[in-house]
Each structure stands twice: as structure tokens, then as C-alpha cells.
Amino acid sequence: MGVPAIRLEGLTKYHGAVVGIEDLSLDVEPGEVFGFLGANGAGKTTTIRTVLDLLRPTRGSAAVMGFDCQRQSFEARRRIGYLPGEMPVYPELTGAEYLRFLAALGPQPPATRVEWLLRRFNVSDLDLRRRMRDYSQGMKRKLGVVQALMTGVPVLILDEPTSGLDPLMIEAFAETIHEISKTDGTTVFLSSHVLSEVDRMCSRIGIVRAGRLVAVRTLGELRASAPRRVTIVFSEPVSHSQPLPQNVVPVSCEPQRWVVDITGPLGPLLAALASLPVHDIGVAPFAIEDTVLRLYEEGTC
Amino acid sequence: MLTLVGRSFRRQAGIFVSVASVLIAFQFALIAVAASFAERREFERLAQVVPAFIQNALGPSLRSFAGMSLIGYFEPIPVMLVVVFMVYVATEPAAEVEAGLVDLVLARPLARRLLITRTLIVMAITAVSLQVFTGLAVWLGLLWLAPAGVVWPRLSDALTLMVYLAATAWCFGAIALAAAARSRRRASALAPVAIGAIALYLLQMLGDVWSVARQLAVLSPFHYFPGSAVLNGRTDLALNLTVLGTASAIFIALAYWQFGHRDL
Numbered sequence: 001m002g003v004p005a006i007r008l009e010g011l012t013k014y015h016g017a018v019v020g021i022e023d024l025s026l027d028v029e030p031g032e033v034f035g036f037l038g039a040n041g042a043g044k045t046t047t048i049r050t051v052l053d054l055l056r057p058t059r060g061s062a063a064v065m066g067f068d069c070q071r072q073s074f075e076a077r078r079r080i081g082y083l084p085g086e087m088p089v090y091p092e093l094t095g096a097e098y099l100r101f102l103a104a105l106g107p108q109p110p111a112t113r114v115e116w117l118l119r120r121f122n123v124s125d126l127d128l129r130r131r132m133r134d135y136s137q138g139m140k141r142k143l144g145v146v147q148a149l150m151t152g153v154p155v156l157i158l159d160e161p162t163s164g165l166d167p168l169m170i171e172a173f174a175e176t177i178h179e180i181s182k183t184d185g186t187t188v189f190l191s192s193h194v195l196s197e198v199d200r201m202c203s204r205i206g207i208v209r210a211g212r213l214v215a216v217r218t219l220g221e222l223r224a225s226a227p228r229r230v231t232i233v234f235s236e237p238v239s240h241s242q243p244l245p246q247n248v249v250p251v252s253c254e255p256q257r258w259v260v261d262i263t264g265p266l267g268p269l270l271a272a273l274a275s276l277p278v279h280d281i282g283v284a285p286f287a288i289e290d291t292v293l294r295l296y297e298e299g300t301c
Numbered sequence: 302m303l304t305l306v307g308r309s310f311r312r313q314a315g316i317f318v319s320v321a322s323v324l325i326a327f328q329f330a331l332i333a334v335a336a337s338f339a340e341r342r343e344f345e346r347l348a349q350v351v352p353a354f355i356q357n358a359l360g361p362s363l364r365s366f367a368g369m370s371l372i373g374y375f376e377p378i379p380v381m382l383v384v385v386f387m388v389y390v391a392t393e394p395a396a397e398v399e400a401g402l403v404d405l406v407l408a409r410p411l412a413r414r415l416l417i418t419r420t421l422i423v424m425a426i427t428a429v430s431l432q433v434f435t436g437l438a439v440w441l442g443l444l445w446l447a448p449a450g451v452v453w454p455r456l457s458d459a460l461t462l463m464v465y466l467a468a469t470a471w472c473f474g475a476i477a478l479a480a481a482a483r484s485r486r487r488a489s490a491l492a493p494v495a496i497g498a499i500a501l502y503l504l505q506m507l508g509d510v511w512s513v514a515r516q517l518a519v520l521s522p523f524h525y526f527p528g529s530a531v532l533n534g535r536t537d538l539a540l541n542l543t544v545l546g547t548a549s550a551i552f553i554a555l556a557y558w559q560f561g562h563r564d565l
Binding site for chain 2: 049052053054074077078082084088102104147
């Protein structure tokens with residue numbers, strides 16, 4: 001395994017007596033789309049702003065592509081594209097001037113990439129000629145996404161990227177993230193509390209609660225560990241004393257309808273049902289919300 | 302750096318034009334008044350009716366056309382306008398933290414110190430350009446309004462007053478920059494320094510007439526800006542500029558240190 005795109009080691013930040021984040025350790029691999037989940041005030045933005053060297057850690061360290069975010073901050077930030085959670089704008093600038101200003105601060109974006117992103121996010125020339133004070137929240141957000149993605153740097157750090165975007169733009173955003181992580185190998189670290197988006201875009205998630213990282217899982221692991229609800233309908237009444245596999249927990253057992261929760265593969269349950277007059281089986285789809293909420297409540301890593 | 306400086310100027314262009322316009326208009330008005338006094342030969346009468354302590358404070362500025370033409374460089378209102386505008390310019394780093402713009406700018410590969418250096422460059426250009434504009438206004442005003450035969454102010458006096466005003470404003474700018482470098486909101490840096498500047502001006506004025514205030518007035522940057530004394534040729538320019546420059550350097554160093562070590 002090479003150098004992680006992002007490495008946090010015991011990262012801790014106190015704001016006076018208040019814990020911002022505490023003892024956060026995490027590796028995000030190159031090309032990975034990592035979702036950083038947590039409730040408001042859990043420490044997502046504090047983590048991101050510490051990686052960007054806007055906050056100085058109380059202890060611990062963060063590194064981007066092997067460059068320490070405090071001691072080699074300049075080198076680290078050369079490799080980061082950042083979208084803040086709340087989009088700051090210069091109201092007197094037009095959209096085009098805003099992008100030109102940020103591009104001039106470096107790294108220089110290729111013109112073709114900017115045009116591609118503007119098309120992808122449906123930002124017209126007319127929009128770019130308007131002053132930002134006249135922009136809607138969604139429009140500001142779109143410009144924010146464009147400025148974060150336009151430089152083609154290897155690491156993107158996006159704080160609540162879809163907040164304020166309409167469903168069409170969320171779709172465009174998800175497609176873009178998928179595309180650049182696959183084709184350019186860009187690492188994406190995105191914070192969110194919209195679980196369905198994380199489910200769709202991320203290959204792995206970290207859950208932060210009260211400043212502490214309580215779980216890090218791949219989506220595959222989450223799916224495997226998530227209990228799914230299975231409803232079995234029988235063509236005639238059956239006895240509920242039938243032995244069930246260990247990975248199955250009965251929820252309700254009526255003579256002709258059982259509802260059970262199953263964790264892991266369905267095979268043992270199907271084998272147990274083989275001798276019974278099964279009329280129909282319904283398996284509820286995997287719901288990341290339930291799993292994440294369970295992990296969040298359990299608070300175990 | 303040019304990008305940051307240009308952006309900063311564009312943000313403040315409106316206020317800069319307003320301040321420069323007021324100062325230019327004030328200079329024209331002063332010369333018009335001075336011309337009117339000169340034509341009616343009223344300077345002698347003015348010297349008789351103005352109380353001694355005011356004459357002390359304003360020096361020969363009320364006794365001649367040349368003196369009155371330059372009063373705009375040390376009269377309280379234009380001086381405070383220049384000083385408070387410089388304080389405003391110097392507090393831009395705090396404004397950027399407040400608006401979250403610092404996140405956007407410093408997420409890019411820029412050193413934090415660049416924002417302080419940028420502000421210093423903007424302060425320097427602002428201080429110099431305000432003096433240039435007002436200097437041009439005085440010159441044009443004299444060309445246009447001065448009655449024939451009156452003695453114009455000496456160029457050396459005008460330049461000395463410009464240097465003093467720029468240095469004093471710069472010193473308050475440096476204090477404001479140090480305050481802004483540790484503030485999260487512009488108002489919390491701007492308000493105390495601007496109010497402090499007014500208080501220190503009053504302290505210096507009191508120092509002219511009250512011995513207790515005179516002892517404290519050495520702490521005021523205005524103490525090292527003896528405006529009316531310039532017209533009498535009785536100032537130690539090198540000493541005063543050294544004091545103002547040293548104080549500015551200390552506050553600028555403090556600003557760099559604080560901004561470099563703080564959470565943004």
C-alpha cells in the first residue's frame with residue numbers, strides 16, 4: 001500500500017474547554033470516495049478545517065499525499081480542492097470574475113476542464129456575467145463545486161457538497177464525482193448528513209460523533225452487517241416452533257406470515273424454509289440509514 | 302500577490318473614492334475660503350478675534366493665506382477621516398475571517414503571511430494615493446483660486462505635512478492590523494482602534510493646555526504629528542518619523558505573528 005491520500009493520526013482539536021475532535025485516526029486511500037458522516041456539530045467541519053491548516057490541532061497530525069498539513073501546509077494545499085460548507089462569495093464579482101480570481105490564486109485549472117464543469121452543472125454564460133449578489137443559494141453552490149473541482153488536484157475535500165443543490169444537480173454532482181474518481185484517480189473526502197447520497201457516491205464511510213470517530217466501514221461491510229427485514233408468506237398455516245438459523249431473529253410469527261430480521265447471507269434461512277409451504281418471500285432493500293443510525297447509537301468502532 | 306491586492310482595492314474602491322472626494326473638496330473649499338480672506342484682508346482681524354489657545358493649536362494657519370491653505374493636513378476632521386479610513390483598510394483580514402473568505406483563499410497554496418503583506422501594500426498605496434490626490438487638489442486649487450500677489454504655501458511644508466499625515470495614519474493602520482490579526486469580526490478590531498484614535502487625538506489636544514494630559518500625550522501617535530509647528534519650521538521630522546515608524550513596525554510584527562499562529 002502506498003502513501004494514503006489523507007492520513008489523520010490522533011488528530012485532536014479543543015476550542016478552549018470544548019472538544020472539537022478527539023483522537024481521530026483514519027487513512028483515506030488514493031482514488032477512494034470517502035464519506036464523513038455525523039450530526040451537526042459532530043466535528044466534521046473541524047476535521048476538514050484542520051486538514052486545511054485553517055485550524056491548528058491541539059495534538060496529533062494530518063497529512064495529505066504524505067505532506068504534513070501543518071509543517072508542509074503549502075505542499076498539502078497544492079494538492080487539495082476545497083468546497084466550504086457555507087459558500088463565501090464576493091458579492092460584487094460576477095461568476096466569471098470569481099472563478100478567474102480563484103484560478104489566479106492557483107493551481108491553474110485547464111480551460112477545457114472549467115468548460116466541462118460549467119456544462120455539467122448547467123452554468124450558462126449569462127449566469128457567469130451576473131453579479132454573485134444576485135445569485136440564488138443553489139447557483140452559489142454550483143459555482144462553489146466548480147471552483148473546487150476545476151483545478152484537477154488529486155484530493156477533493158467537500159463539506160456538505162450537495163446542500164442547496166436541486167435533485168438534477170445532485171445527480172450531476174454524483175456522476176461527476178464517480179467519473180473523476182474512476183478516470184483521474186481523484187480522492188474525494190466528503191462530509192454529509194444525507195445518508196442516501198453517501199450510499200450512492202462513497203465506497204467507505206466514517207462516522208463521527210461528539211468529535212470521536214465511532215465507526216469506519218466499507219459499504220460492503222455495512223450491507224453485510226445490516227439486518228434486513230424478510231417477510232415470508234405461507235400458503236397454509238405453519239407452526240412457529242420451527243427452528244430458525246442463528247442469523248435470523250423473529251419479529252412476528254403469525255400462522256401464515258412470518259416477519260424476521262436477518263444479518264448476513266439468506267442461504268441458511270432459505271434452507272430452513274425448504275420443507276415449508278412458502279407462497280412468497282419479500283426482502284426489504286438495504287437501508288443505510290438504519291445501519292448508520294445503529295452504529296451512531298452504539299458508538300463502537 | 303497582485304491578484305490579492307487588486308481584489309482588495311476593488312472591494313474598497315467605493316469608500317476610497319468617497320474619502321478622496323471629501324478630502325479633495327475640503328482642500329478646494331479651504332483654498333476658496335483662504336482666497337476670500339486674503340482678498341478682503343481679513344487675516345489680521347482673524348488673528349485678533351481668535352483666542353490665544355486656538356492660535357497656539359493652529360499656529361500660523363489662521364494668519365496667512367499660505368497657512369490656511371494647508372490647514373486640511375492637520376485639522377481634526379480630515380485627519381480623522383484619513384486615520385479611520387486607514388483603520389478600515391487595515392482590518393480587512395478580520396473581515397475575511399468573518400465572511401469565511403479566508404477559507405476559500407487559504408485553502409489554496411498561499412502562505413498566511415501573504416494576507417498581512419497584501420493588507421500592508423494596500424495600506425501603503427492608500428496612504429500615498431490619498432496624499433497625492435489631496436496634494437494635487439491643493440495645487441489645482443491654488444492655480445485656480447489663489448488671488449494674484451498672495452504668497453503660496455511652501456512646497457516643503459506641504460510635503461512635510463503629507464509625510465506626517467501618511468505616517469500617523471499608517472501607524473494607526475498598523476495598530477488596527479494587529480487587532481484584526483486576532484479578531485474574528487471586523488467590527489471588534491475596527492471599533493476600538495477607531496474610537497481609540499479619536500480619544501488619543503483628544504488627549505493630544507488636551508496636552509496642549511493641561512500639564513497632566515501633556516505627560517500622557519506622549520503615548521498618542523498624534524503627539525508625533527505637530528501639524529501647525531511644521532508651518533513654523535519647528536519640528537524634528539526625523540525623530541517623529543522614527544517614533545511612528547518604530548511603533549508601526551512593532552504592531553506589524555505582532556500582526557504577522559498573531560495571524561500566523563491563530564485558528565482562522
